[in-house]
Amino acid sequence: MAEGELKYQIFLGCAIPYRVSAYEISTRKVMAKLGVKLEEMPEFNCCGLPMDPISHEMMLLLATRNLCIAEEKNMSIMALCPGCAGTLNKANTMLKNDKRLREEINEHLKVDGLEFKGTIEVRHLIQVLDDDVGLEKIRNAVKKPLKGLKVAEHNGCHALRPKEYMGFDDPEDPKVLKALIEATGAECLDYMDEAQCCGAPTAGINDKIPLQLSREKLTRIRDAGAQALITICPFCHMMFDTNQMRIERMLNEKFGIPTLHYPQLLGLALGLGPEELALDELRVKPTEQLRQIGI
């Protein structure tokens, strides 16, 4: 694909328009800067993930309906939420490889006038940045290297696992987000069990376990000496940012670790301002950390 021709249909999912707009705002700004065109999906629905525990079949129908709508434009999907990316990817792969399943699902989709053809791909934001835009182009676009800023990364689960469907990065020791962070000039520190889950999916069933899991991660991140945490998932972000003060209160500890969506970090390096990147939406403000690097 020639430069400047990167085009995707953006898949927002539910959590982002519901309560994580900073992720969407910063993504759109950054992609525009990098020359990636994003088109709206005219009509989409939940990716299907929350329905999987109830009915695997309904999950497949919801996911495939989205894929069919995207196929009409014959343009691949870029999802921001790893849960959506994982689910759509799984359905896409399953239906492409399994003729019987494809026929079965298509028989259902007929009532909606849709048919799955298997003509597009589904990618997560960081796959697009790493594979399609490329690190070199990102490095060249950096106007304000974030030298001196030490951060840690948290990929979340569904961008990596199960590896059978994602086939991306190393799920045990992920490196792509790290490389993307380092492309901004910031330093990305190592810490114990970086690929471990934040616990968010259990939040509707048990309110303590996810807080304990996130606390363990925050402790390791703080002890590694990171000034901020970088995420790529709206749910992980809610655990580390929205819930950070709750974790501090419940477990009588202090973290004060601002958690930025990756495109917010990248945007700062590309020369965009904190307001443009909706940094004011963060609960734990990165004011002091940014002041130290002259932003």
Add this chain to the structure above:
Amino acid sequence: MLETKETGQTAVLKITDPKFKYEISKIPGAEKIMLCFQCGTCTSDCPVARFSGVYRPRHIIRMTQLGIKERVLRSEALWLCASCFTCTDRCPQGVKVADVIRVLKNLAVKEGYIPPIFKEFASSILGTGYAYRIPELRIKKREELGLPPLPKGNPQSLAKLAERIELEKLLEAKRE
């Protein structure tokens, strides 16, 4: 009948369905359940198990193999799986542990066990297209934030799909 000691009390684990494992292994995702030899990798690597006193994927698999069906399907622990897929990626026998647990959840729903949060998700998806009921104010605010309008969901179309697989019946299943 099997007997086991739990917290000092004798609990009786009743084999209610000796053919349960065969039934399960025919469902996509759970094909390899019989290959589990109880090494415990799934449980020792499970992030939830570290902080939960009840969630043990290894136990869930073993109880399923043993046909202790009622107890497995009624177990609240089943719903604690965070679907992080660590167990699935690391199982030395290739058992897709998280998928087996999803298969068991689907069966639990058929028998009338469904946590309220998932009922809410289902009702919101069928009612609006989205997993959450996004407040009108939030949708309007998008314009202020310079974001394109959020497309209206298509509940009519989702209702047709749900009808095809009798989802309503599933959501209304009652415990026996």
